[in-house]
Amino acid sequence: MTRCVAIVDYGMGNLGSVAKAFRTLGADPTIVSTPAEVDAAPVLVVPGVGAFPDAMASLRAAGLVEPLRRASQQGRPLLGICLGMQLLFARGTEKADCAGLDLLPGTVVRFPDDATLKVPHMGWNQLQPTSGAHALFRDVPDRAWVYFVHSYYPRPDDARDVLATADYGGAFPCVVGRGRTLGIQFHPEKSQRVGLKLLENFLELAA
Secondary structure, eight states: OOOEEEEEOSSSSOHHHHHHHHHHTTOEEEEEOSHHHHHHOSSEEEOOOSOHHHHHHHHHHTTOHHHHHHHHHTTOOEEEETHHHHTTEEEEOSSSOEEOOOSEEEEEEEOOOOTTSOSSEEEEEEEEESOTTSGGGTTOOTTEEEEEEESEEEEESSGGGEEEEEESSSEEEEEEEETTEEEESSOGGGSHHHHHHHHHHHHHHHO
């Protein structure tokens, strides 16, 4: 299991709780915020809380868009969490149409206005891997409970990028990935043992 994890600070992440979760697993997380630090990081985590266009504006202002794209293109392990997962996609539709990091093809959309659904989707929901064979889900029980807080979710262009779904008025992608670029819509740092196991499996994949 790799110990070195760089958590990207672009002004919109719950850095403390994510770092604490990795420390619980015996990793050595560091907070990085410059292009040089991102370029030097062997393993990257992009957390996030807030709005898609604001996050992209912050990443651009900090000069972090191209370093993150390089990391993914070079095959370095990269994990997006919550808003950080949404930023992996080509476009978001929150507030206005906005370009994302474009590491995965697809668009981030809002849950539909529906009297039967509360938006944001908040609370515990069950995780359903589309393929239990993916190493990210090693020793994770089928239909394990994880904790969500979000109003938007991704629609990947390629169904093969969907690694797990949850149900909220219908199935939606909640774990995505291609190669070593992965995204988790829920909060693993708030999802107790299951969340820690997923982070541990990510560290194993990154080793």
